[in-house]
Amino acid sequence: MTEKKQVVTVIGLGVIGGSYAMALKKLGYTVYGVDCDPDTVAKAKERGIADDAATSAEAFVPLSDIVVIALYPKQVEGELRKIRDLLKEGVVVTDVAGIKSHFTQKILALMPANTDFVFAHPMAGREKKGIDYADDRVFKGANFIITPSENNKKSSLETVERLAREMGFKNVMRLTPEQHDKIISFVSQLPHALAVALVNSDDRQFDTPRFVGDSYRDLTRIANINESLWSELFLGNKDNLLSSIREFEKCLDVLKEALENEDKETLEREFVRATKRRTEFNKEL
Numbered sequence: 001m002t003e004k005k006q007v008v009t010v011i012g013l014g015v016i017g018g019s020y021a022m023a024l025k026k027l028g029y030t031v032y033g034v035d036c037d038p039d040t041v042a043k044a045k046e047r048g049i050a051d052d053a054a055t056s057a058e059a060f061v062p063l064s065d066i067v068v069i070a071l072y073p074k075q076v077e078g079e080l081r082k083i084r085d086l087l088k089e090g091v092v093v094t095d096v097a098g099i100k101s102h103f104t105q106k107i108l109a110l111m112p113a114n115t116d117f118v119f120a121h122p123m124a125g126r127e128k129k130g131i132d133y134a135d136d137r138v139f140k141g142a143n144f145i146i147t148p149s150e151n152n153k154k155s156s157l158e159t160v161e162r163l164a165r166e167m168g169f170k171n172v173m174r175l176t177p178e179q180h181d182k183i184i185s186f187v188s189q190l191p192h193a194l195a196v197a198l199v200n201s202d203d204r205q206f207d208t209p210r211f212v213g214d215s216y217r218d219l220t221r222i223a224n225i226n227e228s229l230w231s232e233l234f235l236g237n238k239d240n241l242l243s244s245i246r247e248f249e250k251c252l253d254v255l256k257e258a259l260e261n262e263d264k265e266t267l268e269r270e271f272v273r274a275t276k277r278r279t280e281f282n283k284e285l
Contacts, residue, residue: 008030013053015129018134020122073232104147118148
């Protein structure tokens with residue numbers, strides 16, 4: 001069996017799972033899709049997102065070389081309990097969850113002998129939810145994080161990294177679960193918190209949409225948010241996110257105090273500092 005003919009089962013055909021299935025099928029993998037929603041299963045079949053799809057993983061998992069559990073973090077453990085006895089020897093199981101530390105050990109304890117779970121986080125997605133918004137183009141040039149466990153086989157880590165690169169991810173990095181959750185609180189969760197707070201702080205005195213420019217539009221794009229998923233992500237990474245919020249508040253207070261004191265020098269210093277950092281950031285894109 002060549003690499004491109006490996007069998008992949010994707011469990012959860014939402015935006016990310018549907019996009020995984022779409023990308024991997026185009027790459028030549030045999031792809032099966034599983035989702036609890038019959039309508040989603042029907043769409044996956046009709047649109048050719050998967051070679052076959054069903055509401056149960058029972059028929060597909062025993063055939064699979066790779067299983068992708070594309071569910072919310074709290075659902076991963078429950079799904080693994082359902083399929084663990086169906087996993088064949090040598091299978092690589094991976095996930096897409098946006099937080100890791102709180103459930104890593106629970107998942108590893110459930111894995112049968114001669115199987116491997118590689119924790120992963122594709123840093124890509126959309127503000128909408130559901131298979132209707134699945135699009136494999138979202139992976140092109142995006143970042144991908146793997147959080148290895150001490151028991152992972154080198155070949156399993158390489159398998160997940162290969163999938164990521166084949167789907168179009170640009171940077172594939174390895175971090176500990178703790179490092180992952182700390183940086184994610186800053187680069188992903190904090191921006192979502194800021195966007196939500198900014199939109200909700202509108203006192204509605206004006207017909208706001210008539211007056212916005214690119215700055216407001218860009219800053220608030222991610223305020224169109226999946227409330228079930230993001231509340232789970234926020235609470236599951238509570239300590240790290242609170243720390244990131246507090247650090248942000250300190251920087252905002254500098255600007256606030258400069259305004260109160262009409263301190264133009266401090267404002268300019270902070271603007272220059274931010275410009276330099278953003279310029280450095282642009283070089284990495």
